[in-house]
Structures are given as C-alpha cells and as structure tokens.
Amino acid sequence: MKAISSSANPAFKSWLRLAAQPRAARRMRHALAEGLHLAQAALDAAAKVESVLLRQGARGAEVERLAEIAMTAGAVGHELAATLFDRICPADHGVGLMLEVEVPEFSLPVEATHDLVYLDGIQDPGNVGTLLRTAAAAGIGEVLAGPATAALWAPKTLRAAQGAHFRLRLHEQILADALPATLDGPWYGTDTKAAEPLWSAALPARSMGWVFGGEGAGLSPSARAICRRCVSIPIDAAAESLNVAAAAAICLFERRRRLSTSP
Secondary structure (H helix, E strand, C coil), X not given: CEXXXXXXXXXXXXXXXXXXXXXXXXXXXXXXXXXXHHHHHHHHCCCCEEEEEEECCCCCHHHHHHHHHHHHCCCEEEEECHHHHHHHCCCCCXXXXXXXXXXXXXXXXXXXXXXXXXXXXXXXXXXXXXXXXXXXXXXCCEEEECXXXXXXXXXXXHHHHCCHHHHCEEECCCCHHHHHHHECCCEEEECCCCCEECXXXXXXXXXXXXXXXXXXXXXXXXXXXXXXXEEECCCCCCCCCCCHHHHHHHHHHHHHHHHHHCC
C-alpha cells in the first residue's frame, strides 16, 4: 500500500481531475467508483481496476475485503491522507474506499436486434444516472448518448446509476444522424405534445429504440427527425410534465410488460 500525503503527487493530480471535471473520464478513459456498492459492482463485472484508494484510517471488513480482491487482481493500493481523499470523494460521509476503473470502449452497434436507448441532451447527471439504472433494470443492455448529454462516467452520474455502468454497453458523443444504422428496427421518441398515448401506441415485436430528450427542451430536431413515432404519457392536466427519468421508466417497463405478455 503506497502512502500519499502531498497534493503535488502526480497520481493524486490525475484523480483530482477525474473528480472535479465531469468530462475528464471521457478523455482519460478512467473513472472513480466510490463506496462499497460501486466497488462490488465493478468487481462482479470484472471491470479493469487500476488503483485502490483508501482514506487514511479507513477500516471495516467490507472495505478491506474489496480492497484485497482488487489488489489481488492487479490493482495498485494507495492510502491517501484524509484531506486529500476528501477532496476527490463525492460523498460527504463515505466509507473511505474508491476504485479507479478503466472506462471500457465498445464498437457502435450495427443493425442491432436488441432494444436500444438514446439520451438526447439530458444535462443533469443525476437524471442520466437514474436513467441508466432504470434501463439496466428493464433489460436494456446498450445505451447511446448524444454530445449534449451529461458525461456518463462523471462521479455524480456513477453514484446515481448505482452500478448500472458495469452492466451496460455505453456509447458517448453519438450524433442522432448515426442512429438509424445502429438498429434493425424503428426509433420512438417521447413528447408531451404527441397525439398518440403510449398505452394505445403499437410497439414493434422486433427490436426498437427509445429516444429520451433533455429536461425542458425535449427532443432535438435531429433526434426527432429519425423517430418513426412520438408517443406521450397521459398525466393529470394540472401537471406540466414528468421528470425524464420517470418518463423513461414508464416507457421501458411498458415495453417490457408487453413483451412478457405477447404470445
């Protein structure tokens, strides 16, 4: 276990960039997974763990167990002074454990025969993380994100997704114009003003894609242009709209319900 007590340490400077700059993970192809749950999810998925970061004085059977598993697999262990660890930790009262994981790169799907999700300009990292968690729970295995969407591997997104990153194939910086070639099926968008309610809309038996638009702005013109249909979720007249993560959950689980009951 290497002790780090200086903010001038090159490794610490690298972790500080990952913690402070949301898009640093995209450039550096590394991310920081904080806490027991994310660490366990990363290890269960056999993610490539580069470093184990422990807060000086952190103890606990689970912390030590997970750190040992990661280091046995080849990760380098670091014990950071408490002041340094706290500067890069996204949790105010964490357990004192972070893993530096490699961000995997996947080839863009071509005429996929499984359902896909596209995030179009969703800027809140909490919404993005919740949506990733929902997609994984609904059986989606692959999510694409447009250039205006919050960074998928940013610390706040990782925390909100609760380990879903390690169960999904994720693609960032994907233009909406590229979507038709990725899927052997139609793309559907969601729109509060769409005339067709989700409950009565015909959903294809084969693969399909869902486009979820940004908070407030909704679908961008380029994303709307590739959608065969747009559907709405009927809500009470007194309500303006649904949170995008809530709307996505309704759509994805309605799709799952129909597939499970189809002959």
